Amino acid sequence: MDIQFIKADKLKEKPTGDLPFGTLFTDYMFTMDYTEGKGWHDARIEPYGPISLDPACMVLHYAQEIFEGTKAYKTPDGHVQLFRANDNLARLNRSADRLCIPRIDTDFVLDALKQLVEIEKDWIPTDPGTSLYIRPFIFATDPYIGVRVSHTYKFLIILCPVGAYYKDGLKPTMMHIERVYARTVVGGTGEAKCGGNYAGSLAATEKAHEAGYEETLWLDGATRSHIEEVGSCNVMFKIDGKFVTPKLTGTILPGITRMSIIELLKSWGETVEERIIGIDEFVDLYHQGKVEEVFGMGTAAVVSPIGKLNYEGEDMVFNNDEIGPYAQKIYDTLCGIQRGTEPDPFGWVIPVC
Numbered sequence: 001m002d003i004q005f006i007k008a009d010k011l012k013e014k015p016t017g018d019l020p021f022g023t024l025f026t027d028y029m030f031t032m033d034y035t036e037g038k039g040w041h042d043a044r045i046e047p048y049g050p051i052s053l054d055p056a057c058m059v060l061h062y063a064q065e066i067f068e069g070t071k072a073y074k075t076p077d078g079h080v081q082l083f084r085a086n087d088n089l090a091r092l093n094r095s096a097d098r099l100c101i102p103r104i105d106t107d108f109v110l111d112a113l114k115q116l117v118e119i120e121k122d123w124i125p126t127d128p129g130t131s132l133y134i135r136p137f138i139f140a141t142d143p144y145i146g147v148r149v150s151h152t153y154k155f156l157i158i159l160c161p162v163g164a165y166y167k168d169g170l171k172p173t174m175m176h177i178e179r180v181y182a183r184t185v186v187g188g189t190g191e192a193k194c195g196g197n198y199a200g201s202l203a204a205t206e207k208a209h210e211a212g213y214e215e216t217l218w219l220d221g222a223t224r225s226h227i228e229e230v231g232s233c234n235v236m237f238k239i240d241g242k243f244v245t246p247k248l249t250g251t252i253l254p255g256i257t258r259m260s261i262i263e264l265l266k267s268w269g270e271t272v273e274e275r276i277i278g279i280d281e282f283v284d285l286y287h288q289g290k291v292e293e294v295f296g297m298g299t300a301a302v303v304s305p306i307g308k309l310n311y312e313g314e315d316m317v318f319n320n321d322e323i324g325p326y327a328q329k330i331y332d333t334l335c336g337i338q339r340g341t342e343p344d345p346f347g348w349v350i351p352v353c
């Protein structure tokens, strides 16, 4: 399939100064449409702008939608590169299977993404902690009010120059461990990246905000007895010299950053356990002084130290509420690989131009 290029009449001013997360968008977006019997068609890179939808469009009613998050970076010598975007597109297809959405051709979309990012390369910020966030997403477009799988879809990729996800950057965050609301259960959509998971999490996030915390740390939905993930990222603990992260049991997002950090730690000779972490066990380990560091890991969040976790009225404080040595070292190494200032022995980086 060819990709048509539709030129914008006028380009926007590029932002200067501190970048927010998720509010500024570049000049162009990639779009293609799906029709049953025809497949994906009409691939185009066109000016970024509003899209017109029928009010009965199925995604607006039943949330048949999936998305991804990945980033582009500029190296010190001006080259542009992606980080494991092929893994994001493979995950998009796994989410597509769960939400009964047609798969994409990942090689074709990776190539389209490279073309889009190359066109928009002047939008890639270079200040520390900044990047060009890439949001691919697919949603159901049939105008139909009954509940069934849609026969038509739209796929878009939009780009967003971003700073840190949490407003204070690498400063440790405070999370609230949720006991009332549940995010998902085995057999649900927890491991798919679909908008519905995030919509369902908002009440708990609001509750966390009202209590002065940034986000929610979820327990498993069925028993509320073990730790799963943070609202926007996976979580890692350093306990008694070892790294421990909740194992993938079908309810949490199989994070690309999570997977990269596990590989990175193992390459440093560290022990990493992917296992069920009971909340009672964790609170005990905390009281024994064995929890050394806690941090979130995600594309948007990168490595976000967690300084406090509130559980049942108690604030557990880690590493004196300061960024820990490992969170800092992982952040520096990962960002170095992504920006081309550190070698990439893992083959994670994908050159664009």
Ligand code: COI
Residues within 6 Å of the ligand: 068, 069, 070, 231, 232, 233, 298, 299, 300, 301
């Ligand atoms: C990402 O880390 O890319 C995500 O999609 C998380 C989102 C909640 C910002």
